[in-house]
Amino acid sequence: MICEMCGADQESLTLVNVEGSLLRVCSSCARFGKPVGGATPSVREEPEDRADVAGRLKVARGRGLERDLFADLPERELDPEWSRKVRQVREKLGLTQEQFGQRINEKTSVVHKLESGALEPSDQLVRKIERTFKVRLTLREPPVS
């Protein structure tokens, strides 16, 4: 076989890249080029389009409607006189609004709002007041005298 660079007749030639041209050259000429042989040409892969992926992940998920399922099912109906009853039981026990609040772990301002009717107590707060002060603020059962 003839070296394509120097013309020498060789048993085997090496394929090299010489300034962009692939040449079969002898072993002594191989140093002038870059070996191609088994070397895998570096393949530049297209990087994944991150923006596109992010866009797909951003697809808005509709929020479930479970939140309001029980909104229309109050456990117990408040006594229309509940705010007056709160004040009555507090005065009966000789407590200030601050002391009353401390007993149920609520701020004085909360007690004040309850007694003025400005704040409707949650079911949890109703139960807490009922248990703590032995008073009934709901209509399901007759009031405790």
Ligand SMILES: [Zn+2]
């Ligand atoms: Zn050669």
